[in-house]
Amino acid sequence: MSKITEHDAITGETIERNLNADEAAQVVADKAEAVAQAKVIADKATQKQALLDRLGITADEAALLLG
């Protein structure tokens, strides 16, 4: 069970508790979104490298061309 730590800035009290149902569902959704975002970035990097390989140039050389 995932947990949340809550701190109250007025009282100074800090507690750790289990996530409630809504929070737990949000965590599942968050994880899925994080994975999707990471996949987008990884895919772009793969596509970029494939293009560089086809062109026969390095990333630095590509940056020079685009700069």
Added chain:
Amino acid sequence: MGANAQTSVPKFTAAQVLTASQQNLSAATGVPVFATTVTRDAAFGGSNKALAEGQLCYIEASDIVQYYTGSAWATVGPASASALTLISSTSLASGTTSVNNCFSATYMNYMLVMSEVNTSAQAALTFRFRVGGVDSSTGYYSVALESTYSAGAYSSRTANNGTAVVMPIVQTQTTAKSGGTIFMQQPFSAATTSFQFLGADHETSRGINNGSGFHNVATSYDGFSLILSTGTFSNGTIKVYGLANT
């Protein structure tokens, strides 16, 4: 020297007939005003009032009010107003760390500083506003640009009416400890809130993460949550500072 400044604190004797100027001077000595600390020190003792504990004065040169402790002058005020006020300091823990009741009507704008952050596993970090202990999970618009130290080229993570601020300012690591800063404007106002974040990863294979955006929900928030996509915080602190309105 101003019109209220004086060079003596007179002491009158029994049956003495006072002139108008002496009466005026006497009436003005509730908190005597001096041009400088030098003229203040010269005004007491001798034929003047003896300097003793509890004496007050105002110094024109430095615009301060002082009191005499019996052995030295101490400043009453004004207290130097700080541009930054520490509101809360919270140790990062669990998979989510929330801070409640840190935003209020006292400050319009805030600065959040995370330091020595480490986690149990590499994870993306997100941010949400919250009120009454409940996160707001809609209406986030943000772009986070990240780049490794080696490549220099940016990639981006976005939230387009998303459920949270995608803010990978601390891509986690197993040994190094990272840090980041978030600025936000008017989170406590019942208006949309803007934010900017800056982060630097201490993992040499990784890099920096910068971004900004806004929360398109016109609600007053009193706190926030920092959420890891996986794992838990194993170290770190989040400090909340209020930026003085004036």
